[in-house]
Amino acid sequence: MSRHSPVAVMGVADRVAILRQTFSRLAPRYQLRNPVMFVVFMGAIVTSVLAALNPPQSGEPTWFIAAIALWLWFTVLFANLAEAVAEGRGKAQAATLKTARKDTPAKKMVEMHNRKMLQSVSSATLQPGDIVLVEAGDFIPSDGEVIGGVASVDESAITGESAPVVRESGGDRSAVTGGTRVLSDWLEIRITARQGETFLDRMIALVEGAKRQKTPNEIALSILLAALTIVFLLATVTLLPFSIFAVGEAGKGSVVSITVLIALLVCLAPTTIGGLLSAIGIAGMDRLIRANVIAKSGRAVEAAGDVNVLLLDKTGTITYGNRQAVGFYPVPGVTIEEMAQAAQLSSLADETPEGKSIVALALSKYNLTESNLEQLQASFIPFSAETRLSGITLPDRQILKGAGDAIISHLAKQNAKLPDVAQEKANQIARQGGTPLIVVENARVLGVVHLKDVIKHGIKERLAELRRMGIKSIMVTGDNPLTAAAIAAEAGVDDYLAQATPQTKLEKIREMQRGGELVAMVGDGTNDAPALAQADVAVVMNTGTQAAKEAGNMVDLDSNPTKLIEVVEIGKQLLMTRGALTTFSIANDLAKYFAIVPAAFVTTYPALAALNVMGLASPQSAILSAVIFNAVIIVFLIPLALRGVKYRAAGAATLLRDNVLIYGVGGLIAPFIGIKLIDMALTFIGWV
């Protein structure tokens, strides 16, 4: 899934679809869902009727009423447009996904593990519990769990990642997704998803925005906007009797017209945020999808913004996951070159990352080239659970390496002892969070290799960024507390959970939640499932098991443990965009009052012209300019609504200051300029 700009690749067909959406949403049933825009919608209808029936003696030119009506219709259409564009971004993606969902013939197995007795059925008829066989070249018919076989699977239809992945029964790589394709070998799969509820189905529903439900903060904001609209409705409705009274008392001027009142109401109502609110929500989900994360609900995305504790797995997130050799420490009497060479020899056939790193270190640091095993007439001693040692046997000697206690028992068999210096060094390495490996030649101890967890590049900066955002990071590891503390200090996490088991993880999350914290975590294995279910935000690796995916509320298709940080940022950005546009929308009202109030009452109290601080050309031009500004600003802000306001990692105080300055103060000033410019333009082209 490439991260292109959808607007740039939007074809003619897409544009037509968006336009069709824009107009089809004029249906009253649709408009009713948004009280703010419904008020504008009703205003547009009333002014249209007024324009059509305007009697000549009304004193109000028909062109003026018609122009107001027209711009009110535009206001409604622009809001529809924002929503249609936001949804359009997901539509193309949904179309690709739909091609993967097509009905495929499935080979249903009549009997478990019997690959001979197959029944050809349509994938649409599969029920949870059915067992199917999928062979090379076949599409996997539905979500399920591998119960037999090993195969490489092309999951690019969902993840966009072209490299095939291995799926096998048992362990953490047993989950398969419907719509992906087996490239080699075969898999026996137990179906786990009901039709219409597969991962693919959910993903399509999500990107299409079909099942979009309002999130908690969005609901709260909608209530606030509805309340504001009611205030302004009352303020404008009561203006009619006030005006009648004022005209009666002053004995001059004319009562404010319905058209002007509707114009005033629409300008005051928070139409900017009201029109963009749902587009912001859709765009937020879309940003998440673009980050290759699928959220089960919008609620989870919002919760991600609120998170104040992140539980991060050490392996893969904070460290590269493989211990690497960083130093050789010979005992006295052995040269470093001798020891390094011995260590290298012992690891030549060792395919583990640790072994490879020893070879590489010897090569880079002491320029020891790899010797050829055959040339040396050597035989390899693989690591065995019994001795817990590995090494190499040469014609003249045997070199072994292993952990301290394994070496001690090896030496004991040969009536030798581990020298104190070596023991000392090994302890020291352990205290620093490393793993000591001792190298022996026959019964002679050569020295200690320092294996170390290597902190991922850039993770320290990322964690510092989190701290600036007020988010605490906790490293979770199976290591002993000593090692964990050392790595935690080096990576700069705030806290760590050592010797973590699924149970202690769950306890830790519960404990923090009792303290009022909102906890996010990443997981993949089945044993993570209880903790994932307990966490407020749980991102599951796509490579993870079905149980983990069920327990979490987001799935990361890239299976990248650091993605959580990005998810948090997207959640925050979503809330910030809503807040910023609400502030902007409300701040705009001041200028609109200055445009409309003097214009509406100047005939009764001519002295009120003093309030026309913008020097607008005429009452009609003032009102029309305000209405046009109100409509056009929606279009101007669509890109911002879709992109989200700029986010940077900073404390709340800084973010607030910046956003108040840009959207609050900016929102006060912008309409004064905008309305004046529109007024000048209208005057210039002679409309007013």
Next chain:
Amino acid sequence: MTFAMPTLTACVQILVYFLLLFMCAKPLGTYMARVYAGQDTLLTPVLRHFERGFYRISHVKPDEEMSWQAYAQAVIGFSLVAVVGLYALLRMQHILGFNPAGMGEVSPHLAFNTAVSFVTNTNWQSYGGEATMSYLSQMLGLTVQNFVSAGVGMAVLMALIRGFSRRGKHTIGNFWADLTRGVLYILLPLSILFSAFLVSQGVVQTLKPYAAVELLEPAGETTTQTIAVGPAASQIAIKQLGTNGGGFFNVNSAHPLENPTPMANFFEMLALLLIPAALCYTFGVMVGDRRQGWAILAAMTIIFIPLFLFCMSVEQAGNPRFAALGVDQTASEQSAGGNMEGKEVRFGIVNSTLWASATTAASNGSVNSMHGSYTPLGSLIPMLFMKFGEVIYGGVGSGLYGMLLFVVMTVFIAGLMVGRTPEYLGKKIQAFEIKMAAVAILVPPLCVLLGTAIAVMSEAGQAGLLNRGAQGFSEILYAFTSASNNNGSAFAGLTANSPFYNTALGLCMLLGRFFVLLPVLAIAGSLAAKQTVPQSVGTLPTHTPLFIGLLVGVVVLVAVLTFVPALALGPVAEHTVLIQGVE
């Protein structure tokens, strides 16, 4: 528009006033926090027995906590009984004694209006005290309500504060205990002290009948004058302290027997804002972060001072039409200068406008000058203070709980801008809180706008007008603003003792009180049950100058956006007419 600077003496007096007010906030605020927490105070040894006695008689268990619904039921039940009781008392005052002046029964609509007015802590007076009320009505009816209506306001505030400070609880305190403690430990001792001081200044306190005195200069046939007296000092003390404002005499604190000396005037003004300001500090103590209390007090003051100064200086500048005729309106040794219409010469411009500002800001409503006689722009300020929803200091208890609703709104908008679910004092502000805060913030303006609209359109509404035109519009607008926000001050000019106004304003007072108070209790209940989110750098700070500025902005913007058109047709239009051809 012209402004005038006050004299040096005036400046010093204003400065001393605010210094004293803020100096009292800390000790009184701390004391009140202890009282409501049920902790021992200086007065506990004396008052403990009374408190326990009350509980025993009324079968109240002070430690029995109430859910917000139970708390609300207690408030409503108590208020209902109070309204019915006061109504009955007023209707039957002519047969109940303590009635030396022989006052007749109060008309049904006036009795309804007055009963609602005093129970809702509005103290709007459609009657003239010395011409309508028996001593019994004044003492047993009005004064008692002055105490308990203030006590109710403070009790509800305490419930809200507990909502913020508690976590994971489903109760918000015991209404009867809160009411008893507030009246017994706070309002009564302060009122006793203050009445004694007022008596020392010459405020009348007697049960003797009205006095007849010989005129020094007989006016034709008339040789004697009846001087109304009565148990005034005891009522005036609580009228000021409890932000009630219902005067003993018709002209309220402009009356020489209600407000006789400059000293009495100064301390009556101080009493206006004393408890509302100190409650901010109480709030800070009770939520465990004094900075939060100071921040709110600062926001109130930032709105108050400039608007008061504006009011004072336009009044000091006087009437532009007079200026155009060459009348000298500058302050001098011999003359107070400025627009003195409707003001007492002994108080002058500064003490009249400071009082007018404080009384409208504090939901008090007592007056020592007639707001209707202010210049149009001068009269704009008292009206504006009320339109803020009585949250600039505001009524005792009600002012701060109203302000906290604005804080909730501010936190919601600002909180979204920092990318988190908005929270205040660790409590998440969610849909329910916003819904309730919206109801509470919206109902009073709706009452003002609808009430005014009905009045200006109806014959009964227009019948009460003294002046016509924009001034007449202001009279009606002011009356509905005052009633709906539970202030109680009047613009003068409007004859409100009519079935229409008594009923309409009575309804506005009820809606304006209970449709704020009930949502506040609902919020308290919802907040108390929530967990507290721990503080971090990601938490929106709510004690910083920026946040104070935002809070001020939201309070001002809500009022301005709601009322600009109405104000434009009232004071603003009148001002523009006034200066036509002058400037």
